[in-house]
Amino acid sequence: MKGRALAAAALAALGPGIVLAALGPRYGGELRVGVLELPATIEPGVERGAGAGLVSTLVHETLVRVDDDGFPSPGLAQGWTSAASGREWTLRLRDGASFHDGRPVSAADAARSIRRFLRSSSPAGARLADALEGGGSFRLSLADDLPGLFVPDAKRVVLRFLDGGALPLAPLAAPAAAVTATTGAGAGPFVPTTPTPGRRLGLTAFSRHVRGRPYLDRVEVVALPEASAAPSEMPSGRIDVTPGEPGPSRLAATLLLVLDPHRPPFDQLAARAAVAAAIDRGELVRHLLPGGDAAPTLLVPGLLPPLGLGEPPPPGRASGTVTLAVGRDVPPRASQRVVAHLSTLGLRVAVVPSSPAAVLSAPTHARLFIWSPEVPEAGLALRELSGLAPSPRAAGAEIAAALAEPDVARRRARLHRAEAALRSEWVLLPLASVPVSFRARPGVHGVSVDLAGRLGLEDAWVEP
Amino acid sequence: MALDFVSLTVLASASSSSSAAPELNSVAAERKPALRAGGRACARGARERAPATLLALAALAFAAAVAAPRGESAEAPLARLADSLADGIVAAARGRAVEIAAPEDRTVSGGSLALDLQSLLRARLEGRVRLSGSGPRLRVDSVLAESPGRLWVSARLTEEPAGRLVDVLASSAEADPMLLSLIPAGPVAGTGPLAVVASRRTPPVEGRVLDLALVGEERVLVLFDDALALYRVDDAGLALLSRRELPGPLEPVRFPGGTIVLPPAEAAAWVLTSRSPRARLYGFDGGRLEERQQADALPWPRTPGGLRYRPGTNLIDAAVEDLGEGPFLRLDARGIAITTEGRLRMASAEGGRTLDVRAGGALARLGAELLAVSAADPPGPRDGVMLLDARDPARPAVQTLPMDGPVRALAGRAADGRMRLAAAVEEERGTHLVLIDLAPLTP
Numbered sequence: 001m002k003g004r005a006l007a008a009a010a011l012a013a014l015g016p017g018i019v020l021a022a023l024g025p026r027y028g029g030e031l032r033v034g035v036l037e038l039p040a041t042i043e044p045g046v047e048r049g050a051g052a053g054l055v056s057t058l059v060h061e062t063l064v065r066v067d068d069d070g071f072p073s074p075g076l077a078q079g080w081t082s083a084a085s086g087r088e089w090t091l092r093l094r095d096g097a098s099f100h101d102g103r104p105v106s107a108a109d110a111a112r113s114i115r116r117f118l119r120s121s122s123p124a125g126a127r128l129a130d131a132l133e134g135g136g137s138f139r140l141s142l143a144d145d146l147p148g149l150f151v152p153d154a155k156r157v158v159l160r161f162l163d164g165g166a167l168p169l170a171p172l173a174a175p176a177a178a179v180t181a182t183t184g185a186g187a188g189p190f191v192p193t194t195p196t197p198g199r200r201l202g203l204t205a206f207s208r209h210v211r212g213r214p215y216l217d218r219v220e221v222v223a224l225p226e227a228s229a230a231p232s233e234m235p236s237g238r239i240d241v242t243p244g245e246p247g248p249s250r251l252a253a254t255l256l257l258v259l260d261p262h263r264p265p266f267d268q269l270a271a272r273a274a275v276a277a278a279i280d281r282g283e284l285v286r287h288l289l290p291g292g293d294a295a296p297t298l299l300v301p302g303l304l305p306p307l308g309l310g311e312p313p314p315p316g317r318a319s320g321t322v323t324l325a326v327g328r329d330v331p332p333r334a335s336q337r338v339v340a341h342l343s344t345l346g347l348r349v350a351v352v353p354s355s356p357a358a359v360l361s362a363p364t365h366a367r368l369f370i371w372s373p374e375v376p377e378a379g380l381a382l383r384e385l386s387g388l389a390p391s392p393r394a395a396g397a398e399i400a401a402a403l404a405e406p407d408v409a410r411r412r413a414r415l416h417r418a419e420a421a422l423r424s425e426w427v428l429l430p431l432a433s434v435p436v437s438f439r440a441r442p443g444v445h446g447v448s449v450d451l452a453g454r455l456g457l458e459d460a461w462v463e464p
Numbered sequence: 465m466a467l468d469f470v471s472l473t474v475l476a477s478a479s480s481s482s483s484a485a486p487e488l489n490s491v492a493a494e495r496k497p498a499l500r501a502g503g504r505a506c507a508r509g510a511r512e513r514a515p516a517t518l519l520a521l522a523a524l525a526f527a528a529a530v531a532a533p534r535g536e537s538a539e540a541p542l543a544r545l546a547d548s549l550a551d552g553i554v555a556a557a558r559g560r561a562v563e564i565a566a567p568e569d570r571t572v573s574g575g576s577l578a579l580d581l582q583s584l585l586r587a588r589l590e591g592r593v594r595l596s597g598s599g600p601r602l603r604v605d606s607v608l609a610e611s612p613g614r615l616w617v618s619a620r621l622t623e624e625p626a627g628r629l630v631d632v633l634a635s636s637a638e639a640d641p642m643l644l645s646l647i648p649a650g651p652v653a654g655t656g657p658l659a660v661v662a663s664r665r666t667p668p669v670e671g672r673v674l675d676l677a678l679v680g681e682e683r684v685l686v687l688f689d690d691a692l693a694l695y696r697v698d699d700a701g702l703a704l705l706s707r708r709e710l711p712g713p714l715e716p717v718r719f720p721g722g723t724i725v726l727p728p729a730e731a732a733a734w735v736l737t738s739r740s741p742r743a744r745l746y747g748f749d750g751g752r753l754e755e756r757q758q759a760d761a762l763p764w765p766r767t768p769g770g771l772r773y774r775p776g777t778n779l780i781d782a783a784v785e786d787l788g789e790g791p792f793l794r795l796d797a798r799g800i801a802i803t804t805e806g807r808l809r810m811a812s813a814e815g816g817r818t819l820d821v822r823a824g825g826a827l828a829r830l831g832a833e834l835l836a837v838s839a840a841d842p843p844g845p846r847d848g849v850m851l852l853d854a855r856d857p858a859r860p861a862v863q864t865l866p867m868d869g870p871v872r873a874l875a876g877r878a879a880d881g882r883m884r885l886a887a888a889v890e891e892e893r894g895t896h897l898v899l900i901d902l903a904p905l906t907p
Contacts, residue, residue: 023840024825024870025719027777028804095713212718213776445843459718463842464805 025446029462030218033455034233034242036329037355038223040197042186044113044178046122046374049329049356050243050436053175053454054221058203060178061187061210063091063110063157064169068451070303070377072169076105076179076187076210077157086164086406091157098208100192101185107151110179114149114157117177123384124174124375127403131168133160165404166411170377189214189458199223215446215461234441240462241440241447241455249437250449251293251300252376255284255330257338257429258367258389265320265347266365272426274316279341285432288334293433297419298385300433302451304378307416313426321348325362327369328355335368338431342366360388370434376451378415379403382422389428395421541615541637542577546584549617552633553585553604554592556621561596562589563603563624567617570609571667578608581617602630610667610893614638644669645701649898656851656863661882661901666702668894674722674737676828676875676886676897679748684875684886686897687722687735690714694748702897705751714739721778723762723771725797736762738773765797778825779804786811794827796835800857802827806840808857819858826871828885829854830902831878834862836885838871847871849887865900 035051042059045052063077072080077091097105118129118139129135133148148160161168171177180186187210190203201221207213224233224242233239241247259266259275266272285294297306324342326335339349354362359369371388373381382399398418405411422428436453443463448456553562564585569578585604589595606619618634646664654660671688678684679694684702686693691709695702715738722737736743745757761770766785774781779791786799787809793802799811808821824838824847835857839848847870850861869891877884883902888895 023806023842024872026804026806027719027774027779096715207776210716212716215718443842464807 023463025215025459025461026464027213027215027461028217029215029464030220031216031240031444031457031460031462032220032222032238033457034222034224034239036224036226036243038198038201038221042192042195042201043184044117044176044180044186046120046174046176047357050453050455051221051223052357053452054457055201056175056178057188057454057456057458058190058219058221059186059188059192060175060180061189062173062175062177063093063114063179064172066170066173066375066377066451068302068376070167070170072167072173075173076110080169082164084160084164086168087161089159089161089169090152091159091169093155093157094210095155096208097187097210099181099183099185099187100206101181101183102208103181103183103185105179105181105187106154107157108154109181110157111149111151112182113179114159114172114177115146117172117174118146120176122174122176122374123387124171124380125176126387127380127383128171128177131161131163131165131171131403133162163404164406166406166408167377167379170375170380173377174375176374190216190219211458214458216457219457234439240444241438241457243437244439245291245435245437247437247439248447248449248455249291249435250451250453251291251302251433252436252449252451252453253370253372253434254296254298254300255289255292255334255431255434256298256367256369256371256388257431258369259427259429260365261390261425261427263365265318265322266427268318269425270316271318273313274318274345275342276426276429277313277315278345279338279429279431281431284334284337288331288337289432289434291435291437296430296433298422298428298430299373299378299381299419300451303373303376303381304412304415304419307420317346319346321350322365323350323352325352325354325359325364325367325369327359327367328353329370330368338368372436372453374452379411382415382418385422385428391427392421392425395424542580543584544637545615545617545635546581546588548635549606549619549633550585550588550592552631552635553589553602553619553621556631556633557593557602560623561594561599561601563597563601564589564595565603565605567606567608570607571615581606581608600624642704643701644695644704644897646697646699646899649900654863654865657905658851658863658883658902659905660865661903663898663900665889665899666897668891668896670894672720673873673888673895673897674720675724675735676873676888677724677726677733678875678877678884678886679726679733681877681879681884683748683751684897685724685726685733685748686888687724687737687873689717689720689722689737689739692733692735692746692753694751694753696751697899706748706753708746708753708755710735710737710740710744711742711755712740715776717776717778719778721773721780721793723780723795725762725764727763732756734759734762736771736773738776738778741772741775743770764795771795784811784816786813786816788816793825796827796829798829800827800835800854802837808837808852810857821852821857823850824871826874826887828874828876829878830876830883830885834876834878834883836874836876838867838874839864843870847889849874849885867898869896 037049037051039047039052042055044060062075064072065075067073076097078094080089080091082089117125129139134146135148137143138146150158189206189209191206192203194202203219205214205217259272282294285292342349359367374384379402395418398421402411402414402418405414436449438455440447446459446461567578567581571577601624603622603624604619606617609616614636616636620632621630623630644666649663649665675687682697684695693707694705696705717738720738725734731749732747734745743759743762744755746753747756761772764771767782771780771782781790783789787801791804795801801809802823803809806822808819808823810817822840824840826838828836830836833854835852835854836849847867849865851863853859867889869889871887872890873888875886885900887898889898
């Protein structure tokens with residue numbers, strides 16, 4: 001109260017000329033962003049982590065984006081039409097869209113990039129391949145022909161699907177689906193200028209970006225030696241934006257514990273249920289994951305409104321020695337608490353620190369990591385989750401049915417059932433929905449975090 | 465003057481029969497399945513979405529305020545909304561008594577439109593249903609809102625006292641596209657030597673306003689990012705006299721800039737936006753905008769090369785003899801500019817002098833003595849216009865006029881001791897034009 005009174009007195013002293021106001025976005029200036037790791041390459045891919053996600057959104061542009069409701073919105077494609085009962089979709093490229101090297105973005109570039117995407121390790125690419133005519137054989141390199149993709153002219157790309165499911169274009173919003181020139185040039189809001197792979201990346205504003213030149217003149221992304229370096233880098237002025245709080249934040253990730261059902265003791269349903277029962281999610285969030293959601297489903301609330309977890313599993317015991325891969329971006333105190341819970345069950349736990357990318361496929365008994373979807377759309381996200389561990393057969397069937405369901409209301413109901421099925425055998429254990437947060441120095445505006453947990457600087461600007 | 469009226473339940477069940485032919489054609493085509501959801505599941509979905517729909521509809525426009533005054537013609541948008549809503553209520557009532565709750569007003573009318581709607585609705589229901597506030601009844605909770613060019617009403621019909629949702633009705637009416645009605649904008653605070661004689665605002669206008677110019681006492685030019693419009697100001701509102709789309713191709717610019725220049729003694733205006741490299745001269749003899757001429761740059765006093773926008777930005781590149789080289793955010797023809805750092809710069813014999821006065825992105829003259837600039841604080845829900853001494857802008861503000869959102873453009877005029885300030889004020893629901901008439905408190 002005292003502070004508030006002082007603030008009011010200070011405002012009063014400043015006189016009637018002071019009002020709450022709104023200086024508009026400003027062109028110019030630069031930002032230095034610290035991240036925990038930078039990818040070795042700036043080519044479109046499926047690399048994980050804040051650094052890779054940031055580089056992707058800075059350098060590249062996709063044909064289609066996904067809005068906050070999970071629906072596709074225009075990217076390099078300015079619009080699309082469908083025919084043949086939703087089985088054929090024609091995307092029309094924006095007039096004037098161009099790559100960083102000045103060449104116009106053509107339908108041939110888009111088609112070549114889609115072909116690359118279909119053969120990438122992207123889960124969304126796999127989904128698109130499954131849905132396209134001839135996509136499966138093409139993905140497996142059994143055929144080079146791809147009848148489900150053709151280019152009628154320089155401005156249009158046609159995708160022909162096996163059937164008319166809902167949201168068939170959503171996979172094209174994956175970072176791995178970015179459109180690049182034959183030279184490798186991207187079409188994103190910033191042009192990479194001085195890459196030092198894995199350590200530093202300088203970028204300048206792209207004046208011909210499809211949504212207009214970004215406000216900032218320049219962005220520099222720097223790999224911090226370690227997370228603990230961030231707090232000291234910002235006050236020194238060397239970094240303007242870095243992972244952490246307070247700042248732009250979004251509940252865009254899930255803390256996941258994945259148990260390997262093929263390896264003892266987790267080959268026993270009772271042991272997995274015991275782990276699920278032993279971890280106090282509420283305590284984890286209250287004390288160690290501020291801003292999180294203690295009653296999560298596999299997906300964060302923005303993707304699929306939670307319906308609840310259902311009946312908790314019965315308490316039990318488990319024994320044996322297990323290895324636990326822990327992602328580097330999991331807060332250490334949270335991972336320590338999870339290990340403590342496992343130990344109380346009777347398990348001896350050996351922790352294996354891993355990078356955010358490596359932890360997804362670490363050959364350990366269990367994996368603990370922070371997961372955000374490749375594409376922030378519920379159906380694709382569940383399909384991606386189902387690939388992280390052996391899933392119940394019912395879950396696969398529900399996901400496939402949901403992706404093929406054209407009615408959005410029924411699709412949502414099916415997605416809820418699919419999500420519940422994925423959790424049903426205690427292989428994928430969501431421990432919390434956690435916020436993805438970035439701290440920005442005062443005077444930095446327009447920094448955003450999307451539902452895939454990616455930092456957005458396209459609309460960022462700095463006060464003079 | 466189209467009028468749309470839908471019951472969401474009816475829409476959902478009707479759409480189920482058409483779900484067999486989804487040939488979609490639009491940018492939002494992938495959304496359409498959501499709207500085509502069929503069968504009872506969809507009807508339930510529509511009901512589940514009802515609160516969100518109410519909120520969404522509430523992001524809306526008004527433009528029909530002129531239709532609101534009591535006793536007006538049945539052709540007015542508000543009256544037509546009341547007609548359609550009454551029909552929907554009668555259909556849903558099925559013999560039940562009806563209670564009309566006070567509508568929630570999410571327009572800028574300050575509640576007067578909602579009260580008018582309630583009165584009109586009651587008048588249209590009398591004799592058709594029994595109105596009652598107690599006992600078993602159908603309760604109507606409505607929200608009146610606005611979007612650019614339309615007035616909307618949405619209503620939840622619940623069966624009382626059980627509280628069961630019976631239906632959700634939504635209706636919209638197109639406003640008169642030729643008239644932006646002006647309604648009182650409420651008292652404008654601010655201590656100073658000027659009195660606010662009148663303060664009025666329009667409903668949200670369609671498009672992004674880049675600059676304004678007052679042409680004589682009765683007309684205002686509005687430069688949008690894709691069009692130029694000329695309005696006549698009268699008691700009812702801003703009547704559209706003429707509108708011209710700016711010739712394309714128009715470049716995408718996140719935050720475009722634009723400038724209007726009125727050549728002296730000529731019924732014409734030069735305009736330039738950062739979405740196009742060409743400046744264009746429009747004449748408006750007889751109230752009709754006609755393009756007369758084009759140029760590579762915007763003609764500007766004491767600026768041999770004219771003004772140009774830096775591509776893709778709102779920054780003005782210019783070398784003004786007494787102000788120096790840009791870029792600038794705004795320029796005033798009589799020798800004041802806002803620098804890209806958000807500071808005022810005054811003309812001087814030495815080529816300009818930057819003052820320690822912060823400003824936002826809007827600037828206008830109010831006669832020879834006053835300068836109006838938008839305030840320069842960081843983003844927030846409100847903004848303000850500072851009135852500065854034009855001869856010495858570094859002095860403390862003469863007066864500050866609070867605004868309900870960021871001020872994107874200003875225009876001013878002074879004659880016979882009275883002043884008029886026009887502002888484009890951006891709010892959640894769109895950009896409003898605000899007209900403020902000022903006069904000295906002491907003659």
